[in-house]
Amino acid sequence: MSNTISVNNKLPTATRKKDKVIVTTMKRLFKNKLAVLGFAIILGLIIMSVFAPWLATYDPSKQNLVASELPVFSDGHWLGTDNYGRDVWSRIVYGSRISLLVGIAAVSLGLLGGITLGLLGGFYKKLDGIIMRIVDLLFSFPGILLAMLIIAILGTSLVNVAIAISIWSIPSCARIVRGSVLSIKQKEYIMALKSLGASDLRIMIRHILPNAMAPIIVFATMRMGTAILSTASLSYLGLGAQPPTPEWGAMISQGQSYMWTSPHLTIIPGIAIMLTVFAFNVLGDGLRDALDPNMDIQ
Template identity: 75%
Template structure:
């Protein structure tokens, strides 16, 4: 407010001061995140999966869908296959690497779509009292269905494919995100600077996008990180049930489903993709915990 009434010469110091505060805030958040040891471990796991997904073709010279029945069910380290082969002779390491790409892409896309829907509904519900009751009743109706059952219902209607898994997980993510954003909006819109912008005649769209949404980003970022682990686990669960990735797609859940028939003969077919899922879900969860603690200084960081 003071910036608008001061002279042009007085504006620059105020802007630089605000920028300095933002930089200091970012540094302090980063320091708190780094001091959270589990969060650092989670960040390393997430970065490792991202690098594995990006450079998948460089990490293996085997086609993850190529069948070599003469070398089926080889143990780890046999004939150049680091993690052995499956019942069709496909390289297990290659399928794990390319499976990381599928899990990451499905997780990111479904979370982004879910956030778009959840943020939109949360902003409208929290800011406009007339819409609050209607939107929240719709959200409550969606919460009445357990998440995995809702996803299965959507896939049963749309059909089995990874694209439909993305749609199902996106819809599943909307209600929880909407609730989180709504709570933040209800708190932020009572602040004095929001009331001041209203008194100056600022439009609702400007107030929501320029003043309310930026101050709701902390819980949104934490929810997005946590939601990634849920999306990856849900993708694996649906593929395991035959509702997601279809053979011969190298998806971790589908790999576990295919390998369970050979659990005693070749346990690596289920154990290795299971460990991959466990590590990635663990990584995103502890990273989300660290971000929550770092973005909220009032919370004590438990190392």
């Protein structure tokens, strides 16, 4: 009876400790006003992309040359229309969906490759040198040029943009994970697991990776902003979204010829990109501070 009580007491204690860590992290995060603002903007962006068919007032690709280049706050087109008479608000709404999907796909693929290389390099000393040389090789190319090179090989499409940005993300992620693994694998409990005969795969997946998640979460959040900005940049250069796809970078490219007559065609998608990148960056900064165990709650 006493043994049962002691075991049952240990489980709630561990659960309470985990819950306390989560609550403490959330308190730290929500004390950061900029991080809260960033979170609110991202939440609004997610809602906009999910409910795009209901929020958009027009078909984003439907042309109406009679109503082309209408200014902001025009009747029925509160953000105006472009040179083909397409509703700018509807294109911004659907563009948020494209930006988020490409960003999530690019960051997810980058994390998959980076975490795998980082775990293997940090855990196996023999592989570390080879993997780090590959990472250094990828680092030798400027990121946007590496993405352009990959797209030139694969072809222009949003799928290839996601692949290119993910390859660009791998070396940074691999270095972050490797650094965490090198630190964690020296801990006593890892040594104990090895002595008990636990497999390397189990140790890496069940014990090292969960303890390395804090820097990975911060990296993924901040990388989302970079991925969305890179997608817009590549689409602006004609290497990503192709007309009439309502993508923010492509909208800026199409609107730059009308900068003096209809500046809203460039300014509005530019503001959308700026706010999105700002939101992910400040949220990433807030998460970095909140997940820092040395931060004290005032």
